[in-house]
Amino acid sequence: MDLSYILNELGEDRSDYFNAVAPPIMQTSNFRVNTVEELKKLFADEYSGYLYSRGLNPTVDILRKKLAALDEAEDCLVFNSGAAAIFVAVLANVSKGDHIISVKNPYTWVKKMFDLIFSRFGVDTTYVEGTDIRQFEAARRPNSRFIYLESPNSWNFVVQDLEAVAAFAKRHGLVTLMDNTYCTPLYQKPIPMGIDISMQTATKYIGGHSDTLGGILTGSREMMKKIFDCEYLAVGSGIQPFNAWLLIRGLRTLEARLERITATTRDVLRYLKKHARVESVLFPLDPSFPQYELAKKQMKNAGGLISFFIKAGTRAEIVRFCENLKHIMMAVSWGGHESLILPRCAGMEDADFDALNAEHRMLRIYIGLESADYLTGDLDQAFRLSF
Numbered sequence: 001m002d003l004s005y006i007l008n009e010l011g012e013d014r015s016d017y018f019n020a021v022a023p024p025i026m027q028t029s030n031f032r033v034n035t036v037e038e039l040k041k042l043f044a045d046e047y048s049g050y051l052y053s054r055g056l057n058p059t060v061d062i063l064r065k066k067l068a069a070l071d072e073a074e075d076c077l078v079f080n081s082g083a084a085a086i087f088v089a090v091l092a093n094v095s096k097g098d099h100i101i102s103v104k105n106p107y108t109w110v111k112k113m114f115d116l117i118f119s120r121f122g123v124d125t126t127y128v129e130g131t132d133i134r135q136f137e138a139a140r141r142p143n144s145r146f147i148y149l150e151s152p153n154s155w156n157f158v159v160q161d162l163e164a165v166a167a168f169a170k171r172h173g174l175v176t177l178m179d180n181t182y183c184t185p186l187y188q189k190p191i192p193m194g195i196d197i198s199m200q201t202a203t204k205y206i207g208g209h210s211d212t213l214g215g216i217l218t219g220s221r222e223m224m225k226k227i228f229d230c231e232y233l234a235v236g237s238g239i240q241p242f243n244a245w246l247l248i249r250g251l252r253t254l255e256a257r258l259e260r261i262t263a264t265t266r267d268v269l270r271y272l273k274k275h276a277r278v279e280s281v282l283f284p285l286d287p288s289f290p291q292y293e294l295a296k297k298q299m300k301n302a303g304g305l306i307s308f309f310i311k312a313g314t315r316a317e318i319v320r321f322c323e324n325l326k327h328i329m330m331a332v333s334w335g336g337h338e339s340l341i342l343p344r345c346a347g348m349e350d351a352d353f354d355a356l357n358a359e360h361r362m363l364r365i366y367i368g369l370e371s372a373d374y375l376t377g378d379l380d381q382a383f384r385l386s387f
Contacts (some may be wrong), residue, residue, distance in 0.1 A: 001069050003070075003186075003255060006066055006069045006070055007066065007251050007252055007254065007255065008252065010065055010066050010069055011061065011062040011063075011064075011065035011066055012062060022249075023059060023062050023245070023248060024059065025059050025241050025242050025245045026053075026057055026058045026059045026241050027241050027242060028053060028057075028241075029052065029053050030051065030052045030053065031050040031051060031052070031053075033051075046228075046229075046233065047225050047228050047229065053238075053240075053241065054233060054236055054238055055228070055232075055233055055238070057241050057244070059241040059244050059245050059248075060078055060238070060239060060241060060244040062244075062248060063076075063078055063239075063244045063247055063248050063251075064076040064077070064078060066248070066251055067185075067206075067216050067218060068218050070184075070185035070186070071180075071185045071189060071190075071191050071198050071218040072185075072189055072191050072192050073191045073198065073218035073219055073220070074219070074220050074221040074224070075218065075219065075220065075221040075223075075224035075225070076216060076217065076218045076224065077216075077217045077224050077227060077228060077232055077238070078202070078214060078215070078216055078217075078238065078239045078244060078247075079214065079215035079216070079217070079237050079238060079239055080213060080214065080215065080237050080238070080239050080240070080243070081201070081203065081213045081214065081215045081237070082107075082179075082181065082199065082200070082201030082202070082203065082213075082214075082215035082216075083107075083109045083110075083113075083215065084215050084235070084237035085199050085201075085215030085216060085217050085237075086107075086109075086110055086113070086148075086177070086179070086199055086215070087113055087235070087237075088217075088227060088231045088232055088235050088237060089177050089197050089199065089217055089227060090113070090118070090146060090148070090177070091231045091235070092226060092227040092230065092231040092232075093145065093146055093175045094118065094123050094145050094146050095123075095145075096121050096122045096123065097122045097123070097143060098122075098123050098124075098143055098144075098145040098146070099123070099124050099125070099126065099141045099143045099144040099145065099146075100114060100118070100123060100124070100125040100126070100144070100145070100146045100147070100148060101125075101126050101128060101136055101139045101140065101144060101146070101147045101148070101174075102114060102125050102126070102127050102128070102147070102148040103127070103128065103129070103130040103148065103149055103150050103151075103153070103158070103160065104127045104128060104129050104130065105127075105153070105155075106127075106148060106150055106153070106179075107150065107153075107154070107179065110148065114148075126139040126141075129158070130149065130151075130158060130160045130165075131158060131159075131160070131291065133161060133164040133165060133168060136165060136168055137168065140172060140174075144172065144174055145173075145174060145175065146174060146175050146176075146177070147165060147169050147174050147175070147176045147177070148177055148178075148179075149162070149165065149176065149177065149178040149179065149195070150178070150179040150182075151178060151179075151180075151182075151188075151190075151298070152182045152183070152284050152295070152299075152302075153179075153182070154181070154182055154305060154334070154364075155307060155344075155362075155364060156282055156307060157182070157282055157283070157284045157289070157295075157305070157307070158291070159284065159291050159294055159295050159298065159299075160178075161294060161298075162178065162190055162193040162194070162195055162298060163193045163194055165195075166193060166194025166195050166196075167194060169196075170194065175196050175197070176194075176195045176196045176197065177195070177196065177197040177198075177199055178190045178195045178197070178198055178199065179199050179200070179201075180198050180199065180200050181199075181200045181201045181204050181205075181335075182302075182303065182305065183299055183300075183301075183302070183303065184200065184205045184206070184254070184258065184303070185198075185200075186254065186255060186258055186300070186301075187258070187299055187300045187301045187302065187303060188298055188299045188300065191218060191219065193298070196219055196220070196223060197217055197218070197219045197223060198216075198217070198218045198219065199215070199216060199217055199218075200215070200216040201214070201215055201216075201335075202214030202215060202216050202247050202250075203215075203333060203335065204333065204334055204335025204336075205254060205257070205258065205303070205335040206247055206250055206251060206254065206335075207246060207247055207250040207335070207336070208250040208253065208254065208257055208335065208336060208337065209246070209249075209250060209336055209337060210333070210335075210336030210337065210338060211246065212243045212246040212247065212250075213243065214239055214243060214244075214247050215239075257337075257369065258301075258303065260369055261303060261304040261367055261368065261369065262301050262302070262303060262304070264304075264367050264369075264370070264371065264372045264375070265283075265302070265303065265304045265305075265306065265367040267372035267376070268306065268365070268367050268372060268375055268376060268379075269281060269283055269286065269306055271372075271376045271379065272306065272308050272365075272379075273286075275379075275383065276311075277310060277311050277383050277387055278308050278309070278310060278311070279308075279309040279310065279311050279358070279361070280308070280309050281306060281307070281308045281309075282306070282307040282308070283302060283305075283306050283307075284299060284302045285299065285301065285302040304334065304335075304366050304367040304368065305334060305364060305365075305366055305367075306364070306365050306367070307362055307363065307364045307365075308362070308363055308365070309358050309361050309362055309363075310361050310362075310363060311361070312355065312361050312387075313355050314350070314353065314355070315345050315348070315350045315353035315360070316350060317386060317387060318343050318345055318361065318363070319343070319345075320385075320386040321382050321383065321386035321387070322341055322343050322363070322382075324381070324382040324385045324386050325341060325378055325379070325382045326378055326381070326382075327339070327370065327374065327375070327378040328340065328341050328365065328375060328378050328379070329341070330342065330343075334366035335366070336368060337368050337369045338368045338369075338370075339365070339366060339367055339368040339370055339375055340365070340366040340368070341363060341364070341365050341366075342363065342364045342365075342366075343362075343363050344359055344360065344361075344362040344363065344364070345360050345361070345362075348360070
């Protein structure tokens with residue numbers, strides 16, 4: 001299916017809404033039915049039509065169709081946040097006494113979910129580096145039911161061999177979920193590689209404007225309906241129509257934004273690699289990256305995140321560098337129009353800083369839609385003022 005068709009036309013039956021170019025926001029909590037028999041059918045299968053916007057909604061359905069097609073998946077569910085999407089997907093596929101295999105150091109709220117919530121109900125999690133299929137094989141137990149992946153993750157960009165993990169999981173009856181937020185479906189497609197559930201935090205590139213939250217699950221219709229029929233409706237974390245409309249708006253420019261971000265990121269990467277104050281960089285599609293060949297095999301491109309290790313003897317120097325930036329903002333998240341920086345040492349005290357620990361000197365920069373010269377100029381003046 002053509003990308004332009006997906007982004008601009010798929011799911012949009014304009015004749016149904018006065019030939020408006022932009023789809024309407026169906027800002028309604030519920031829907032009228034005409035007969036008791038129709039109501040009876042919706043009670044029996046709410047996935048078959050519109051009953052209550054906690055379940056299905058026409059504006060959300062336009063978004064669902066586009067996102068499923070982008071992932072080459074059969075179906076899609078959309079949530080209020082990425083964390084909600086992951087929570088509901090795991091909840092729908094594990095039971096008391098089950099075992100989860102997860103990549104090491106996952107997203108903060110995923111780790112809390114595994115360690116602090118699911119552990120209360122007898123669900124145990126084993127963390128693996130994920131760089132070798134043998135690590136998953138060694139971690140598997142008779143009660144293993146679920147594998148959680150992030151490829152690449154959003155700090156050191158470690159990747160997993162998705163086809164190998166998917167094949168291993170299918171042999172042993174495990175469900176796989178992979179966070180594809182880093183790449184989006186434009187740069188990586190987990191579903192054709194055998195992953196059961198592809199997840200994205202739509203807050204990032206899909207929205208693209210830093211003005212809405214969202215989370216996406218795609219997969220088989222059977223899997224999406226299974227999640228919808230119980231956990232999706234019970235938790236009540238589906239996205240609201242207006243937020244879905246904002247994500248549809250974001251999709252219009254996704255390809256153009258990613259192309260510009262990717263090109264600018266390459267320029268900033270070259271600048272950082274040459275700077276005397278930068279010890280090294282991490283970027284999945286740079287030949288220096290430890291898993292470069294695997295990343296190149298699985299990913300079409302790499303987007304706007306770069307991690308780099310600054311040469312600093314104290315935490316104060318890194319603080320000074322970040323606070324001297326005039327245009328690159330210090331903030332969490334990424335994927336919007338604005339460039340951001342995040343120092344790894346932000347959560348520690350000066351006394352706990354160890355200059356010999358490279359992770360303490362690690363910064364992550366996200367490249368937005370500004371020009372490369374604008375961003376490297378800002379970095380340059382902050383380096384000069386800080387050291």
